[in-house]
Amino acid sequence: MSYKSFxxxxxxxxxxRRQMMAALASVGLVTTTxxxxxxxxxxxxxxxxAGYDDPMFFQPFLKKHGSAPNFAIFGxxxxxxxxxxxxxxADVAHPCTSYVGRWNDAGVLRPIDVSKVEQWNDIFxxxxxxxxxxxxxxxFNVPFDWGNESILYRTDLVDAGxxxxxxxxxEKYEGKLAMYDSAESMGAVSGVLSGAKDPFxxxxxxxxxAKPVMKQINANMRFYWTDATQITxxxxxxxxxxxxxxNAAVVDLKKQGVPVAYMRPKEGIFTWVCGMSLxxxxxxxxxxxxxxxxxxxxPGTGKTLIxxxxxxxxxxxxxxxxxxxxxxxxxxxxxxxxxxxSRVYWPTPPETKEKLIKIFxxxxxxx
Amino acid sequence: xxxxxxxxxIYVEGNADRYVGEARGSRxxxxxxxxxxxxxxxxxxxVPALLVVGALLLSPLAALVALSFASQSYFDxxxxxxxxxxxxxxxxxxxxxxxxxxxxxxxxxIFMVLLVKSILMSLVSTAAVILLAxxxxxxxxxxxxxxxxxxxILITLPFWTSYLLRVFSWKIIxxxxxxxxxxxxxxxxxxxxxxxxLYNPTAVVITLAHAWAAFAxxxxxxxxxxxxxxxxxxxxxxxxxxxxxxxxxTLPLSWPGVAAAAMLVFIPTVGDYVTxxxxxxxxxxxxxxxxxxxxxxxxxxxxxxxxxxxSMTVVAIGVLFFLWISGRRHxxxx
Numbered sequence: 001m002s003y004k005s006f007x008x009x010x011x012x013x014x015x016x017r018r019q020m021m022a023a024l025a026s027v028g029l030v031t032t033t034x035x036x037x038x039x040x041x042x043x044x045x046x047x048x049x050a051g052y053d054d055p056m057f058f059q060p061f062l063k064k065h066g067s068a069p070n071f072a073i074f075g076x077x078x079x080x081x082x083x084x085x086x087x088x089x090a091d092v093a094h095p096c097t098s099y100v101g102r103w104n105d106a107g108v109l110r111p112i113d114v115s116k117v118e119q120w121n122d123i124f125x126x127x128x129x130x131x132x133x134x135x136x137x138x139x140f141n142v143p144f145d146w147g148n149e150s151i152l153y154r155t156d157l158v159d160a161g162x163x164x165x166x167x168x169x170x171e172k173y174e175g176k177l178a179m180y181d182s183a184e185s186m187g188a189v190s191g192v193l194s195g196a197k198d199p200f201x202x203x204x205x206x207x208x209x210a211k212p213v214m215k216q217i218n219a220n221m222r223f224y225w226t227d228a229t230q231i232t233x234x235x236x237x238x239x240x241x242x243x244x245x246x247n248a249a250v251v252d253l254k255k256q257g258v259p260v261a262y263m264r265p266k267e268g269i270f271t272w273v274c275g276m277s278l279x280x281x282x283x284x285x286x287x288x289x290x291x292x293x294x295x296x297x298x299p300g301t302g303k304t305l306i307x308x309x310x311x312x313x314x315x316x317x318x319x320x321x322x323x324x325x326x327x328x329x330x331x332x333x334x335x336x337x338x339x340x341x342s343r344v345y346w347p348t349p350p351e352t353k354e355k356l357i358k359i360f361x362x363x364x365x366x367x
Numbered sequence: 368x369x370x371x372x373x374x375x376x377i378y379v380e381g382n383a384d385r386y387v388g389e390a391r392g393s394r395x396x397x398x399x400x401x402x403x404x405x406x407x408x409x410x411x412x413x414v415p416a417l418l419v420v421g422a423l424l425l426s427p428l429a430a431l432v433a434l435s436f437a438s439q440s441y442f443d444x445x446x447x448x449x450x451x452x453x454x455x456x457x458x459x460x461x462x463x464x465x466x467x468x469x470x471x472x473x474x475x476x477i478f479m480v481l482l483v484k485s486i487l488m489s490l491v492s493t494a495a496v497i498l499l500a501x502x503x504x505x506x507x508x509x510x511x512x513x514x515x516x517x518x519x520i521l522i523t524l525p526f527w528t529s530y531l532l533r534v535f536s537w538k539i540i541x542x543x544x545x546x547x548x549x550x551x552x553x554x555x556x557x558x559x560x561x562x563x564x565l566y567n568p569t570a571v572v573i574t575l576a577h578a579w580a581a582f583a584x585x586x587x588x589x590x591x592x593x594x595x596x597x598x599x600x601x602x603x604x605x606x607x608x609x610x611x612x613x614x615x616x617t618l619p620l621s622w623p624g625v626a627a628a629a630m631l632v633f634i635p636t637v638g639d640y641v642t643x644x645x646x647x648x649x650x651x652x653x654x655x656x657x658x659x660x661x662x663x664x665x666x667x668x669x670x671x672x673x674x675x676x677x678s679m680t681v682v683a684i685g686v687l688f689f690l691w692i693s694g695r696r697h698x699x700x701x
Contacts, residue, residue: 078664085442106442175562183664223566223648239543239562350441357665365477365652367464 044069044288047080048094050227051248056304061295069292075226076182084108084279091284092292096274098184098345100132100141103277110280111138116290119297123314126339130273131347143275143314144296145305149185150270151263152249153242154235165189165265167242169216178231178243179217181224183360184348185244190214192267200346207355214363235260251310271342275314306330435672444669452673478657478674482681485653488568489636492575496632497625499576500583508591526581534642537574541565541646566648574646575636583628590624626693630686637682654678
């Protein structure tokens with residue numbers, strides 16, 4: 001039926017019910033199956049950790065585009081990876097460098113064109129060489145933030161005289177501690193405590209030696225946390241007296257006036273570096289994705305990150321904008337040295353990771 | 368033109384006498400027999416439901432069974448049928464691992480241990496739900512004379528919110544600074560908040576018992592409501608005490624409702640993982656958590672599928688056994 005005859009019949013009122021239905025059905029078919037060009041161009045979804053969806057971290061992006069990107073949150077590197085593998089679509093993700101290789105092996109990442117990253121040359125050179133940031137000859141991650149993992153404890157309720165992460169195994173604090181729900185962290189801590197040569201790549205014998213330590217730690221846990229607010233609330237209430245935590249929690253609790261301290265353990269402090277990766281399975285605009293990465297690397301954002309969360313930024317210029325006393329207080333005045341002397345989370349070989357996760361599951365089940 | 372043909376045949380059916388008189392072709396006779404057959408009509412009516420069940424229940428289940436015979440290495444799933452996963456679950460070991468005094472002679476006992484633990488926790492929850500729900504249903508059936516609908520709405524009111532919210536609210540009630548603790552501290556009964564309320568198997572059982580209550584109250588209420596009241600009078604007239612009347616008349620006659628409630632609560636709670644995640648702490652984890660872990664962090668979906676299949680089979684056998692027992696005890700009812 002031609003358009004002309006259709007219009008003629010419509011006007012004359014001689015259109016049959018079936019012809020009408022066919023016309024409506026074709027409209028429906030076209031509207032539901034036709035690609036929507038306008039929509040994809042103006043959207044950008046960021047898959048990140050809780051707390052980074054605050055507009056204070058992407059002011060330049062807001063200024064340029066007038067609206068924030070969409071956010072989706074993950075609580076742990078493996079969890080984020082499995083969500084992406086199950087088909088979740090986003091444009092930019094925020095994995096930590098120790099996970100990037102694994103994410104890339106799973107095929108969820110694509111290389112980054114660093115020439116589109118305006119502040120690339122201002123990033124500390126040491127960060128640009130971390131495995132995960134660069135894989136082979138391609139860049140898969142733009143370092144953004146870095147910080148520590150250590151014991152955060154109530155100074156009024158814990159005797160931390162030994163200054164050791166062995167505090168987690170101290171029976172005195174049974175049921176009064178909390179651990180990050182991550183096989184990587186649990187493995188690293190128990191690896192160091194059981195004397196493994198490389199806590200990020202333990203041998204089978206070292207894993208066997210680490211398991212009893214994990215059991216000791218497990219026995220002391222009130223709960224495993226997946227969101228930093230769980231520990232800040234529990235520490236403030238006195239429900240727990242210590243926790244394996246990121247340093248943002250320290251800043252948060254001190255602001256609330258809770259007597260806490262962050263341990264700089266004799267075993268060496270753990271450091272993580274996380275950054276922005278582009279996702280293979282994406283739907284939004286690439287231009288917006290790079291704009292978001294650039295906004296995150298902006299020195300202004302870096303200043304906010306350092307002052308509000310106590311994390312380090314990857315951009316050298318950010319440190320010039322923060323008062324030296326504040327940097328000293330946070331213990332991040334010399335990023336290069338810190339990176340060199342602390343235990344930086346290094347990628348765990350896949351087979352080791354799988355064994356570690358299995359052991360961690362067994363320990364959590366009480367076996 | 369299918370629609371045209373249908374229209375014609377409906378028209379023809381309307382004038383069946385004339386039609387049969389005019390043409391006795393074998394095809395039309397077959398059509399009319401087809402149309403008059405009640406079972407065919409029944410099945411036709413069932414088609415939408417069967418399609419939904421097939422698409423949303425049977426095909427995912429078939430996929431799960433197929434996946435349980437696959438194997439995964441790193442990020443690749445190999446679909447060549449293998450028994451590896453089942454071997455992992457059931458591989459025997461010479462040295463037993465003890466859980467609740469039960470020896471498990473298994474290489475990786477985690478799956479069976481958690482399954483046994485989940486079934487025990489679920490049984491306790493089911494018993495708690497029935498004990499709580501029965502008096503409520505009894506009250507609703509026999510004491511409430513007017514406005515039953517309002518009572519039923521009131522009972523189901525908490526179930527208008529999401530399951531997750533209901534579980535989370537128990538975290539607020541049982542928490543360290545929660546309703547129970549701060550209430551007791553304010554009343555001066557305890558000096559320090561009790562920390563055994565949350566993050567243990569008891570918290571999981573309490574939460575499950577509340578979260579599934581409506582699923583037990585309603586079937587029990589329906590079965591109590593159906594009982595012929597004259598039977599109560601008869602039993603009292605024949606000299607039964609209140610307790611005897613309950614045990615010999617009320618309970619047996621409401622047993623189908625109790626059994627249905629037990630099924631409705633027990634089956635879904637065995638595999639629950641949200642509740643243990645939120646209120647179970649490190650001691651309260653169940654089989655659902657390990658399945659979730661296999662599909663997620665542990666990165667071994669085929670093993671997760673096999674654990675699910677084993678768990679479903681064990682629960683199904685348990686339920687069938689329960690039904691057989693109740694059928695034998697109350698088989699004379701119908």
